[in-house]
Amino acid sequence: MNVEMVTEKINGGFLLKLKGDVDMNTSSDVRNAIAAIFKQGSPGMKAMLIDLSHVRYMDSSGIATLVECMQNCMKTGARLRLYELSPAVRDVFELARLASVFEIFKTCGGASAGW
């Protein structure tokens, strides 16, 4: 199973859309995509948005990738915003009790406003 990634430049930052399974086999691909965004966006990137609506499955390696991304955002002064968590993503966030650690939005519009 693969993960598809689409990166879009938005006002002041980047949007990363993920589709498919983010697991031990594919999380390194997501990590590389995020690293490329940091390389392209720094310095000056204000925010990174990640669309999780089409993530069919995410395991703890996917969570670890998002935690790394959050830590890198904090170092560079950018905001990390996640939106439209799919049921599979909500499950792993709930089990890891990470919902309060990330900025999570129901919609792209909500995530795009006010950074």
Next chain:
Amino acid sequence: MTEIVTITVPSHPKFLYVIRSAVYPLVIEAGFPKREARKIVLAVDEACSNIIKYAYEGDVTKHIQLRVSLDQQRLLMELTDTGKQTDMSKMAPRKLDDVRPGGLGTHIIGAVFDSVTYDTHRETGTVLTLIKNKAG
């Protein structure tokens, strides 16, 4: 207890989806709600990932066997590997308020299943027994 299925997959992360794809319908068929079934699939997948990382230390040429059994009261899953035996002193899940990458797999397995047992009383490898009680 009735054995439903036994699956053996190579110890390569690209085959984890095979385990996931097999377990979900079995768990639904056993009567677990969809949300609970997704969490059981996640926990089994985490256990398989741990086998690849720690028992086989990334060696993708080995195998993982999953045996699923069921009775009226519970679902039982046994994961067997032939790799390095589990060091129980290193199996403790990390504290969740320590937000950092990694170390969540063991926590997820323990949070989802009612019983988690590692049997290392063998010449090689480990049998991990996971039990989920059925509600009601």
